[in-house]
Amino acid sequence: MNIDWLNFTPWSSLAGGALIGLAASLFVVANGRIAGISGLMGSLLQRRSEGAIEKALFLLGLLIAPLVWGLFATLPKIEFQSGWLGLTVAGLLVGIGTRYGSGCTSGHGVCGISRLSPRSMVATACFMFSGFATVFVLRHLLGG
């Protein structure tokens, strides 16, 4: 294994992770809800959505985060690796997959593991595995 020390950012990643954990904690402790982004979005896309205002406000906060960040500092680097075709295929798979799998990195990976849910542990193992495998195939087998 070859670790990329130059791009390794332990402190900001730990601090950012702690902030994510704090946000998920606040949402469950105050609102009694799981901060799972795909679940919140999917629920709002359905005709009858329970607690739609709270869910929409959570997503609004998430949406304007870069604008709030921009008031105090320059935004961190955001670089894409895919063209429109890759982005479209990826988006479709993420949309369908997270709905069938009942969650994504936030709902299963952070909240689910934190409440020791076996379903979330299995889900997280699955998407981590296929994420690693996909990058391996695309970068090292197909050499893209």
Place this chain on the structure above:
Amino acid sequence: MIKLSAFISGLLFGLGLLLAGMANPTKVLAFLDVAGAWDPSLALVMVAAIGVAVGPLTWARQQSSSLLGRPMQLPSKRELDPRLVGGSLLFGIGWGIAGICPGPAVAIVFTGHWQVIVFMLAMLAGMLLFTALETRRTH
């Protein structure tokens, strides 16, 4: 109060994603590329997030209502079904292609990159497709 806490939660979540590096697809893909120049940073995001959230979520499991008097709505499903496994595997493939998952996708809509708009529209289409298929299945 309940609306304010929802908004603040979302805002903190987004600031956390930006600070952590999760909002940068290149960094996410460098984390998923264990066979290349591996950037393990994002493992620390998970460790810190779970470390902070495990206490409050353990508390939440023992409550029937939240501090603001709302019903505690935790998932009650237990069975490990093919939908959970298949859906999560598909999600991971999409995540591995573009390096974007739903939270960061929302958090970078307003950063002026066309790529996230394409991804977001496709993701919403995927979610709507799921809803349409589910409605057909249950009717």
